[in-house]
Amino acid sequence: MPFLPDNYRHIRKELDECGVSLVAVSKFKSQADIVQAYEAGQYDFGENYVQELIEKQKALPHDIRWHFIGHLQTNKVKQIATLVYLIHGVDSLKLLLEINKQGQKINRIIPCLLQVHIAQEETKFGFDENELFNIDPESFSHVEVKGLMGMASFTDKQDIVRAEFKNLHRLYSLYKLQYPSIHILSMGMSNDYKIAVEEGSNMVRIGSLIFGERKA
Numbered sequence: 379m380p381f382l383p384d385n386y387r388h389i390r391k392e393l394d395e396c397g398v399s400l401v402a403v404s405k406f407k408s409q410a411d412i413v414q415a416y417e418a419g420q421y422d423f424g425e426n427y428v429q430e431l432i433e434k435q436k437a438l439p440h441d442i443r444w445h446f447i448g449h450l451q452t453n454k455v456k457q458i459a460t461l462v463y464l465i466h467g468v469d470s471l472k473l474l475l476e477i478n479k480q481g482q483k484i485n486r487i488i489p490c491l492l493q494v495h496i497a498q499e500e501t502k503f504g505f506d507e508n509e510l511f512n513i514d515p516e517s518f519s520h521v522e523v524k525g526l527m528g529m530a531s532f533t534d535k536q537d538i539v540r541a542e543f544k545n546l547h548r549l550y551s552l553y554k555l556q557y558p559s560i561h562i563l564s565m566g567m568s569n570d571y572k573i574a575v576e577e578g579s580n581m582v583r584i585g586s587l588i589f590g591e592r593k594a
């Protein structure tokens with residue numbers, strides 16, 4: 379399925395009205411689909427795979443801001459260090475240190491979000507509450523930790539999703555109080571972005587509602 383302009387305009391208007399940023403998740407979508415969204419005024423795109431991000435970045439307009447939203451392997455940081463606008467899913471100290479090291483090499487302070495584990499599923503990546511508060515986000519010379527990111531459980535039980543987002547927002551507020559450089563809370567996807575926004579998200583990552591269902 380291609381870009382869905384009416385959905386896009388509707389969501390964009392809804393989010394603009396409450397000051398929430400939109401990352402259009404374009405993984406597995408063609409360059410032509412992305413160009414359509416770009417021409418409709420979308421500049422922030424999210425990708426999950428390093429190779430795909432590199433290829434699209436090379437081919438598409440250079441004022442696009444590429445967000446890396448997938449699980450990033452330490453050995454691949456180097457490949458996106460110059461290209462990426464914001465890395466959402468930083469989920470270990472090891473990864474944070476590697477991003478810092480690559481930033482140092484290219485003399486760039488790389489913007490990142492720390493991923494917090496809020497879902498009940500064990501498969502989701504991220505720091506738990508204790509680990510999060512053991513990280514001083516201001517202690518890295520070449521990483522700028524701008525905020526937190528999280529994913530709710532994959533369930534249609536809205537009360538569970540809401541409770542998880544509420545919990546992430548609580549952690550975000552505490553972390554922000556301690557570290558004023560924290561100002562982004564990335565939570566909410568196609569199925570749950572309305573709940574996420576109600577619970578205090580200021581950046582949502584939406585794929586299928588804008589680009590249609592993915593095959594993979």
Ligand SMILES: *Cc1c(COP(=O)(O)O)cnc(C)c1O
Nearest residue numbers: 403447567568569583584585586
């Ligand atoms: C794929 C993906 C999204 C977008 O999912 P949709 O349900 O298509 O909106 C958002 N965040 C992350 C981390 C993803 O991997």
